[in-house]
Amino acid sequence: MKHAETDSLFSEPVHVDPKPGAGIVILCEHASNRIPEGCDLGLTPEVATSHAAWDPGALGVAKALAEHLKAALVYGGLSRLLYDCNRPPEAPSAMPEKSEIYEIPGNQGLSAQDRQTRVDGIYAPFCAAVAETLAQSDRPVIVTMHSFTPIYKGAERAVEIGVLHGREPALAKAMMERSDMGTPFNVQLNEPYGPQDGVAHSLDLHGSDNGLRNVMIEIRNDLIRTPEEERRLAALLAPWILQAIADLPQSRGEGG
Numbered sequence: 001m002k003h004a005e006t007d008s009l010f011s012e013p014v015h016v017d018p019k020p021g022a023g024i025v026i027l028c029e030h031a032s033n034r035i036p037e038g039c040d041l042g043l044t045p046e047v048a049t050s051h052a053a054w055d056p057g058a059l060g061v062a063k064a065l066a067e068h069l070k071a072a073l074v075y076g077g078l079s080r081l082l083y084d085c086n087r088p089p090e091a092p093s094a095m096p097e098k099s100e101i102y103e104i105p106g107n108q109g110l111s112a113q114d115r116q117t118r119v120d121g122i123y124a125p126f127c128a129a130v131a132e133t134l135a136q137s138d139r140p141v142i143v144t145m146h147s148f149t150p151i152y153k154g155a156e157r158a159v160e161i162g163v164l165h166g167r168e169p170a171l172a173k174a175m176m177e178r179s180d181m182g183t184p185f186n187v188q189l190n191e192p193y194g195p196q197d198g199v200a201h202s203l204d205l206h207g208s209d210n211g212l213r214n215v216m217i218e219i220r221n222d223l224i225r226t227p228e229e230e231r232r233l234a235a236l237l238a239p240w241i242l243q244a245i246a247d248l249p250q251s252r253g254e255g256g
Contacts, residue, residue: 009036009038009039009121010036010039010078010082010118010121010122010125011036012077012078013076013077013078013121013122013125013126014074014075014076014077014085014125014126014129015031015074015075015076015077016072016073016074016129016132016133017063017066017072017073017074018072018133018136019066019070019071019072019073019136019137020072020136020137021136021137021138022069022070022071022072022136022137022140023069023070023071023137023140023141024069024070024071024072024140024141024142024143024241024245025071025072025073025074025130025133025134025137025140025141025142025143026062026065026066026069026071026072026073026074026142026143026144026145027073027074027075027130027142027143027144027145027202027206028055028058028059028062028073028074028075028076028144028145028146029075029076029080029084029085029086029126029144029146029202030054030055030058030076030080030084030085030086030146031054031055031058031059031062031075031076031077032054032059032075032076032077032078032079033048033049033053033054033079034077034078034079035048035053035078035079035081035082036078039082039106040106041079041081041082041104041105041106041107042104042105042106043081043102043104043105043106047102047104048079050102051147051148051149051221052081052099052100052102053079053080053081054079054080055145055146055147055148055221056147056221056224056225057147057219057221057223057224057225057229057230058145058146058147058219058221058224059075059145060224060227060230060231061145061147061219061224061230061233061234061237062075062145062234064230064231064233064234064235065143065145065234065237065238065241067234068234068235068237068238069238069241069242071143072133072136072137072140074126074129074130074133076126078122081095081096081099081104081107082095082118082122083095083118083119083122083123084096085122085123085126085127085202086144086199086201086202087198087201088201088205089115089116089119089123091198091201093198094123095107095110095115095118100152100153101153127205127206130202130206131206134206134210134212139211139212140212141171141212141213141214141215141245142202142203142206142207142212142213142214142215143214143215143216143217143241144202144203144214144215144216144217145216145217145219146216146217146218146219147218147219147220147221147224148162148192148193148218148219148220148221149220149221150220150221150222152192157192157220158186159186159187159188159191159192159220160185160186160187160219160220160223161182161185161186161187161188161217161218161219161220162187162188162189162190162191162192162193162216162217162218162219163175163176163179163187163188163189163190163215163216163217163218164189164190164191164193164194164195164199164200164203164215164216164217164218165189165190165195165200165203165214165215165216166195166200166201166203166204166207166208166214166216167195167200167203167204167208168203168204168207168208168212168213168214170213170248171213171214171215171244171245171248172189172190172215172216173189174244174245174247174248175215175240175241175244176189177244177247178240178243178244178247181236181239181240181243182236182237182240185223191218192218193218199216200216202216203215203216213245213248215241215244217237219233
């Protein structure tokens with residue numbers, strides 16, 4: 001970024017809808033494409049509103065799903081192009097110089113201080129909010145909610161719902177065992193991304209590292225373009241997730 005950043009630039013980097021005692025905590029890292037005044041990334045309007053800047057529809061699904069599941073919800077308040085809260089500070093994709101086909105001018109040539117300011121102003125508050133929310137429940141399950149573009153680098157994607165895991169695969173695999181509950185959609189494991197793409201950071205940091213079950217849900221964003229479609233997907237996901245959780249052994253030491 002081509003200016004001196006201050007913590008005050010990053011107002012409301014995270015939002016929490018608390019539910020103390022909830023058995024499930026939902027995370028939506030890429031909920032917003034908001035870029036505060038004073039944080040000019042040099043984006044065209046097309047890029048600033050595109051999937052490169054956020055996950056369209058993901059927050060609507062996450063909020064509706066939280067209602068169905070009586071879950072707590074933690075979601076990002078700033079564009080992932082400022083900082084991607086599903087990436088560790090050392091990852092180049094945390095503050096990408098290029099996202100898919102789009103150049104991000106304001107992320108090119110960042111100084112170490114610029115990067116640290118974003119870590120302190122965006123990533124650290126997000127992680128703190130997640131930790132505080134998790135601490136309000138007894139071993140909750142973590143579900144992270146994302147959306148993806150139907151066409152990536154010119155290639156069409158057939159997958160409609162992706163079920164992803166990091167180091168802890170049990171819940172994702174249990175959901176795939178019940179993938180008939182995801183009909184009529186094309187459901188695939190670790191698609192269109194997988195742990196090899198670095199997308200399991202939140203799952204591993206907040207879930208696996210704390211001994212908590214976790215899973216990531218990716219929905220193709222042409223399926224959730226309206227509030228009605230968001231609610232429809234949430235209504236489909238809720239019983240599917242609950243059934244998969246019920247199918248798991250009570251102890252993580254049993255059956256992985």
